[in-house]
Amino acid sequence: MADLRCEIGGVKSPNPFWLASAPPTDKEYNVVRAFKAGWGGVVWKTLGEDPPVVNVSSRYGAMSYNGTRMAGFNNIELITDRPLDVNLREIKQVKRDWPDRAMVVSLMVPCEEENWRAILAQVEDTGADGVELNFGCPHGMSERGMGSAVGQVPEYIEMVTRWCKAHTRMPVFVKLTPNVTNILGPARAAKAGGADAVSLINTINSIASVDLDVMAPTPTVDGKGTHGGYCGPAVKPIAMHMVAEIARDAETAGLPISAIGGISNWRDAAEFMTLGAGSVQVCTAAMHHGFKIVEDMIDGLGYWMDEKGYRTLDDFRGAAVPNVTDWQYLNINYEIVAKIDQDLCIKCGLCHIACEDTSHQAIAAQKADGLRRYEVIDQECVGCNLCMHVCPVEGCISMVEVDNGKGYLNWKEDPRNPMNQKAAE
């Protein structure tokens, strides 16, 4: 089978599947179970200074969607609530017992050089492979001037990263918050500060739901709620965009990325890797199904690589990055139309009503001999894909390229672009 060994920012692991800094990596007990199950590495639950934080009871909210539980997940937990020396002792022990697995330690201390210097020395002593600076936690800790309060200010990111690089020989990963308007600011700052890699995304500000009887957001703590951090399958598209932006930005290109956000199986991982990720980190999927899911990740990725002829992760890492572009460079002459496979059609009519009410009135609802029939009107179809997405039968509606004889033309060159007309005048 393909070689899944992974190296990112100087940290090695037998496979690219790591557990993200969160409850699954909270203590020796969990981490040992994870390593036994096959995980390639962990980012230990974020350490802070003593005295440890105190958590509330009632901590998680969830978005269940059409019967799928935890399509999105939301939490209001803080960083580790266990004493620093206990964590450090356990980290040291686990690293000693599992030398081939990646052991990265997540950190969050107040924004003073001395505080960072002190904790780095203690972590170095455990033999850990690297540190991850948690500039992402969007709730609770941010009110105390840490976590995303740092991650939202690129200058702070650069400054703290620089301190850390100066005070440790361990590789420094910088974990980014998605709660910013443009991820490139923080990513460039991390790079400028000397980061060995970035990890993203941390969780997204969110309210999971409102309890209409209690009249409060969930998770509800004695009648009140607060915003939490959103993660799980629902955030994957957001995370992928941010990863891709960093991978294709001239300034940050080549900066190793440990991708996080909604990764539940080998395919999710493969997608992130094609967008440039070196390793992937998982939290919600493990919290939902336990550590055993890594088995599918490992053999699923391996078999897929075998099938495609990829021998190592480098063979396909970043393969999709050159195909991520700006809108203005898309081929405006490219044309597709929907095609309905009448043999597969189950006559639910969803494609018709979606197009009729909300798109381009390009699917005719017909009745022949009392039988329903939905037919695409090619001239009206703009190739938006809506019908294909609403169709419950996979493969029933496909989008077919129309050979219109026109070559590549992008918006910058298009005569219909008002900017071009102005230029011509």
Place this chain on the structure above:
Amino acid sequence: MGNQPDIRAGRLPESAYAENFSDVHPPLDRKAALIESSRCYFCYDAPCVEACPTGIDIPSFIRKISTDNVRGAAQDILDENILGGACARVCPTEVLCQQACVRNAQEAKPVQIGLLQRYATDAVMDAGVHPFSRAEKSGKTVAVIGAGPAGLACAHRLAVLGHDVVILEAKPKSGGLNEYGIAAYKLPDAFAQKEVDFVLQIGGIEIRNDQALGRDFTLTDLRRDYDAVFLGMGLGGVRQLGLEGEDLEGVYNAVDYIAELRQSADLKALPVGRKVVVIGGGNTAIDIAVQTKRLGAEDVTLVYRRGAEAMSATHHEQEFAQVNGVKIKHWAQPREIRGMNGHITDVIFEYTQLDEGGRLAGTGDVFSLPVDMLFKAIGQTMLPQANGGSELLEMDGAKIAVNVERQTSLSGVWAGGDCVAISADLTVAAVQDGKLAAEAINSFLRG
């Protein structure tokens, strides 16, 4: 009375045969498999795994199907059950894995584990992949008697573990009851032979057909010539009613007729009676009843001496027979077989009930059924092998006694499948026996 027996071939229009004997449960396509796999909760310590005699990691393989990791799914299945393809088709899942599915409690509709298992194993077999390799050769050779599920599973595991295997099989074709016994519509399209070929792809297994223990060689020979022996010869004998008239024409052992049906190249040439009566309450009874019905028999009546719940055929199979137009009569036992001119004409049954002591007793009331063909399906027995060392085998009842590792009373001899006393008389149980015996033999040989 006095009519000529009505037994003839070609009762149905030509096209009906293919239809009646094709796959009872057509395979899932990818779309259906994805939807079905998404119904699995990936339970921890899943009850279905415990309910599978071979202990397949069911949640794991189903999750892999849901991520399109079909190869990984098949590996999970075949690691525990090399005949996962046959078992996906023939296992009474309604009393095994699917009965244990937690979805039963929630919505009375289990995940279709059998069909998902078939989806994954078919994909790998169709791709021509053999997902195993052999350990370093041990230089030892094991004799396996019988190329049925038990023998094949044992041989494959032994080959994986690095031993060479010679399978000695009495019949001209391998596969055991998968080839000669299971209902035709459960294993159509020569699946049994495809699976035998698949198993042999591992290498190191030689099958010698037309070689019968007790006829061509003895157990003593085997113990002398091989490093270990596995007995997987199933049940060669058939239990008899013990009634006068049993030797009349028109009276058959169900398994013999099924074997003929399974080997028939042209079902429309296979003669079948107009009025068929089956005696028995197990798989075999259901299978012969349904198959004769599907061959065009007009009336098929299955008579069982106790109630529906006592039948060893599952509720699902009884229903299947009824849907196929088989009439099931409970609480009646055969008393007399009548014939004319050497051929059976009627069977006289007596109604039965349980007496105060809970024992089965006739009520004295009788009824008669006119019969062109009578099938006996009241169980199989192990053929006595009282020569050449086999007589030394300790028995438990009429079957071979084995311990939990499937070892017999003779050193160097293991046994499994239908021929051992602890067997559940299921394909999947035979596979598990073969696998466990192979592990034990491996420890013995490498020990």
